[in-house]
Structures are given as structure tokens and as C-alpha cells.
Amino acid sequence: MSVDAYRLDGKRMLVTGAARGIGRAVALAAGRAGARVYGTDTRADELDETRRLLGDDAGHAVGVFDLRAAGEISRLCGDAARALGGLDSLACVAGVIVRRGDLDEVTEDDWDLQYAVNLKAVFFLNREAARLMRGPGSIVNFSSQGWWTGGYGGSVAYSATKAGVVALTRGLARTLAPRGIRVNAIAPGAVDTAMMNEGLDAGARESFLTQVPLGRMSRPEEQAHAAVFLASDASGYITGTTLNVSGGQLVY
Ligand SMILES: NC(=O)c1ccc[n+]([C@@H]2O[C@H](COP(=O)([O-])OP(=O)(O)OC[C@H]3O[C@@H](n4cnc5c(N)ncnc54)[C@H](O)[C@@H]3O)[C@@H](O)[C@H]2O)c1
Known part of the structure; x- marks a missing residue:
């Protein structure tokens, strides 16, 4: 197989969660690999920064959108396809976690938010993007190691949505x-982003890292490289899989 199979030249990709963290890293890595990228997120200023980092010359675009509006997702996908001249690829990276100290603190609102963004929106994004794909296409959905472990009392709702992503995929x-x-899906372990760092104190972070044989968090780019592989023709015979990118934290 030629090395070019690992590139995304000519592919047009919609990336959610593109304002920061792993989503921004996916957008930038896809752009570097030759894709034309449409990034979306609720965070307008950070999304503009992603647009700037993508550079001016390849027809990239961004649009602010709140994925809780499931009924509007066909419009989002249509906007992306119009801006890019078609759609070949989708990366569903946007996600939310509500960390609670224990089971008794989990609320119905926690469930509704995580379900809406992490799972329901992913279904409609997959369906609407697939409707717009005119030839071979690739979809990459972000799950989490929690899909396998189930998380803990305060994060079972998050983990359940991420297990849902695996089943949906x-x-x-x-x-x-x-x-x-x-x-395909990607199940990251601990990734050095705002999501990981905002909710954990230094002690919890250190104790988490003792479970990771590679002994450190993943850089967002390391998740992005896995996503570019799954979006590329180099993974042409891989479908329905969940790629474990956890530094050995889980081995399955
Ligand atoms: N960071 C980790 O350790 C880790 C581990 C496992 C899985 N993941 C998953 O990877 C993905 C990216 O995580 P991250 O660490 O980059 O998180 P992050 O919080 O840094 O970024 C998530 C992005 O999603 C966007 N988003 C949230 N709600 C949205 C909504 N309603 N509409 C549109 N956009 C919305 C946010 O604005 C943000 O830019 C998520 O699906 C997350 O569950 C992350």
C-alpha cells in the first residue's frame, strides 16, 4: 500500500468539538493530512482560532452550532457539505462530562445533557452525514475508556453514553x-485537555496516572492521529471497531 493511503487529500470532513482539545487537534491533523475541514462547536472565539490555525488556502470553514438541537443537525450537515463542496468524512468529537462525587449527586439534568450531546447528537450526525456522502465515506465517533470500565458512581451516566457510542458505531x-x-470509534484514556484537567485535583490526577503503563496522559494530537488513520484509505478494511487509545490503561 502506498504511503499516500494515510493522507486525506481531496476528502471533505466535518469535525464537531473543533474549538478546543481533541476536536481542534483532529481538525488540524486532518487539515495537515490534506483534508478540507468544516469545524463546528458552541465556543465561537475558540472556533475562530481553530479556523485561523487551519490556514487560509484550502477552503476550510467553521460554523457555531449547539448539538443539543438535534432537529437542526441536518441543517448543520447541509451547511458543512455546501461549504466544502460535499462530504466524505465525519469526526464526532464533541462531548461533555458531568463529574459527581458519588451516585446520590447525579441528577436528571446530568443525564439529559450527557445523553443529548454524547449519544443522541452522534446518531443524527452519523445519519445526516451518511445521507450526504456520495461515495465511500468514513465516520469516526469518540467514545471513552469508560465505555468498558463503566466509570464510577458519579460518572456512570457519562460512561453509559460512551458505551452507547460503541453500540451505535x-x-x-x-x-x-x-x-x-x-x-469506527476511538476510546481514549486520559487526554491532556480541559475536560480531563478541569474536574480533577492534582492527587486524583496522579492516582489516575498510576493506572497508565505509559505513565503519562495522551496528547490530543495522539488521539487525532488515530482519527486521521480511521478517516484515511489506509484503514479501508476496518469498520465497526473501537480503537483503544489509552496508553495501555486498558488492554482488551
Ligand atoms: N480528555 C479526555 O481525557 C477524554 C477521555 C476519553 C474520552 N474523551 C472524549 O473525547 C472527546 C473530546 O474531549 P476533550 O477532552 O477534547 O473535551 P473538551 O471539553 O476539551 O472539548 C469538547 C468540545 O465539545 C464542545 N461541546 C460540548 N458541548 C457541545 C454542544 N452542546 N454542542 C457543540 N459542541 C459542544 C465543547 O465546546 C468543547 O469545545 C469527548 O467526546 C470526550 O468525551 C476525552
Whole structure:
């Protein structure tokens, strides 16, 4: 296989969560690999910065959108396809975690928010993006190591949505394979982003890292490189899988 199979030249990719963290890293890595990127997020200023970092010359675009508006997701995908001249790829990176000290603190609102952003929106994004793909396509959905561990009392709702992403990915991989559209997931371990760092004190962080054989957090770029691989033709015979990118924290 030629090295070019690892590039994304000519591919047009919608990336959610593109304002910061892993989503921004995916947008930038895809852009460097040759893709034309449409980034979306609720954070307008940081999204503009992603747009600036993508550079001016390749027809990239961004648009502010709140993924809780599930009924508007077809419009978002349409906007992206219009801006890019079509759609070949989708990376669902946006996500939210509500950390609670224990089981008794978990509220119905916690459930509704995490379900809406982490799972329901991912389904409609997958379906609407697939509708717009005219040839072979690739979808990458971000799960979490929590899909396997189940998290702890205060984070079971988050983990359940991320297990849902794995199930959804498997089902849609089967459904969309006859149309040449591959659907895969990535399950990161601890990644050095605001999501990971905002909710953990130094002690909790250190104790978390003792579980990671590589002994450190992942850089967002390391998750992004996995996403570029799954979006590229180099992974052309891989669909329905969940790629474990956890530094050995989990081995399965
Ligand atoms: N950081 C980690 O350690 C880690 C571990 C496992 C899985 N993940 C997953 O990776 C993905 C990216 O995580 P991250 O660490 O970059 O998080 P992050 O909080 O840094 O970035 C998430 C992005 O999603 C956006 N977003 C949240 N709600 C949204 C909404 N309603 N509409 C549109 N955009 C919205 C945020 O504005 C933000 O830019 C998430 O799905 C997360 O669950 C992260």
C-alpha cells in the first residue's frame, strides 16, 4: 500500500468539538493530512482560532452550532457539505462530562445533557452525514475508556453514553457498509485537555496516572492521529471497531 493511503487529500470532513482539545487537534491533523475541514462547536472565539490555525488556502470553514438541537443537525450537515463542496468524512468529537462525587449527586439534568450531546447528537450526525456522502465515506465517533470500565458512581451516566457510542458505531457500521461508508470509534484514556484537567485535583490526577503503563496522559494530537488513520484509505478494511487509545490503561 502506498504511503499516500494515510493522507486525506481531496476528502471533505466535518469535525464537531473543533474549538478546543481533541476536536481542534483532529481538525488540524486532518487539515495537515490534506483534508478540507468544516469545524463546528458552541465556543465561537475558540472556533475562530481553530479556523485561523487551519490556514487560509484550502477552503476550510467553521460554523457555531449547539448539538443539543438535534432537529437542526441536518441543517448543520447541509451547511458543512455546501461549504466544502460535499462530504466524505465525519469526526464526532464533541462531548461533555458531568463529574459527581458519588451516585446520590447525579441528577436528571446530568443525564439529559450527557445523553443529548454524547449519544443522541452522534446518531443524527452519523445519519445526516451518511445521507450526504456520495461515495465511500468514513465516520469516526469518540467514545471513552469508560465505555468498558463503566466509570464510577458519579460518572456512570457519562460512561453509559460512551458505551452507547460503541453500540451505535457497530450497528451503523453494519447498516452503512453496503454503501461503502465505514464507521469506527476511538476510546481514549486520559487526554491532556480541559475536560480531563478541569474536574480533577492534582492527587486524583496522579492516582489516575498510576493506572497508565505509559505513565503519562495522551496528547490530543495522539488521539487525532488515530482519527486521521480511521478517516484515511489506509484503514479501508476496518469498520465497526473501537480503537483503544489509552496508553495501555486498558488492554482488551
Ligand atoms: N480528555 C479526555 O481525557 C477524554 C477521555 C476519553 C474520552 N474523551 C472524549 O473525547 C472527546 C473530546 O474531549 P476533550 O477532552 O477534547 O473535551 P473538551 O471539553 O476539551 O472539548 C469538547 C468540545 O465539545 C464542545 N461541546 C460540548 N458541548 C457541545 C454542544 N452542546 N454542542 C457543540 N459542541 C459542544 C465543547 O465546546 C468543547 O469545545 C469527548 O467526546 C470526550 O468525551 C476525552
